[in-house]
Amino acid sequence: MRRDPDNDPIYQLIARTCQYPPNSLERQRGLTRVVQAIIQSGKLWRDSSPEYDDALQQTWLYLCRNLCEATTAKHPYDPSRSSVITWLDRYLKQRLEDLRREGYQQNATTSLDAEKAPVPAAPAPIPPILEEVKEWARTDPSGELCRTHIKGHPEVNCQTLILRRLPPRSSWEELSKEFGVPITTLNSFYRRQCFPRLRKFGEHQGYL
């Protein structure tokens, strides 16, 4: 089937998008519309393999990086050579193959030219932290958590709030009712006074 770029709405969208400089608002809007249009066309390769979602996300990144200028590919998309769907399908299938071959589940490293959206490894497992935080808040070694309280409410201090907010968590509504302090006051106190102390403890313990 011969392509007719002039009657292809996605092609026109691409042409308009690439008129604008990289990272401009117009370019970003255009790229968003191109992705939306490709999804809506329903023509992009689909399968139910476990690698598909990762490969698809890499494909969107490949599209956005190389549609107008070649940022991670050798050449940018060339509308005279193929439709954008054909161009993306080729990349997507290649990624699927790579991911399968690499035994992706065990091995997070990807091939040299693969697009990746790395998620950094998250800090240590949680349950021991929960016990340690509880212990720290309960004993309050420096007395600082107890001393730091809402003006006129010595009972509403960082120690109480941290302990009550640890799972199983009391809601801010419950705490507000119980202490007779507005939710917004509780929250801004918690954020300004208790967060920094939690952060310091976390850093000291090496969680962060």
Added chain:
Amino acid sequence: MTHAPSNPQSSLTLPITSSAQQLAQQFAQPLMGSALQQQVRRNTLAMLAVRDYLELMGIETDLEASECWNPLFRLTADVSDLYLPQIGHLECRGIQPGETVYQLPAEVLADRIGYVVVEIEDAQRQATILGFTPTGTPKLSIRRLQSIEELLSYLHRLRQPQPIRGVNLSQWFEQIFENGWQTLDYFLGTSVNLAPSLRSYALRDTQTSVQAGKLINLNLELGHRAVVLLIALTPAGREQVGIQVQVHPAFGETYLPPNMEITVLSETGQPLKHVRSRSLDNYIQLPFFQGYPGERFQLALSYEQVQWMEQFSI
């Protein structure tokens, strides 16, 4: 291309990647058995979908500087933010298909630049960014969200360097007055009915100094507490500008009310000097001060519980 608010074009569907699944599982795990567990998992998937989208757009995010990255915050607070360097924290919340109202927890109603809502379809492993709102309310109506394109323009606006706020005093020498500042001629010809003290001051106009005033109504309920703040600028050699600040009564009053206070503050809000009116003061004035072009200061005028403040650059 046209689009109505309800147009499906205003949302964007992205795949949920395997690393997102893992991280969401990890964030939700400590809340095992609690009703919050699934919500935290969805919120984390939402946050990572927004991160993936912003990465497509080339907009920088810093997951490790996000509040939700901190396990101790996550243990005690319901946060699911994504930090955008130099812009701020964007809260991302995940909903199940069909939800029409989303209850935002109290802890994210402050310190956020906006709220993005993402529909999480577990069976399809898809995350659909539905839209956003710059202002958080305890109950978010999904239907009233702004589109994803509006999120892009909003982030662009936030990234623009903030224009210098306040009054540019050097423009006064070119007779450019803004923000309600007027030449003294203006006041002399209107019903503001300047006090005799200001009339006599205005008559001392010299060729080198430039003066402008602003009518300030400190307490509308009491009616007659309007005053005129007067600033006179005089070139003071070596490019410095001498600044004289006075407060005069208006609307035919002879005296200022007692205990009205004028304060000059540094750019960062540090009070430098202040003067307070006594009973039967015709006007008050701050000690004369000087500054170089580009320097900034603030003036605060307060009376009883009411305060007026403005920033100036020389």
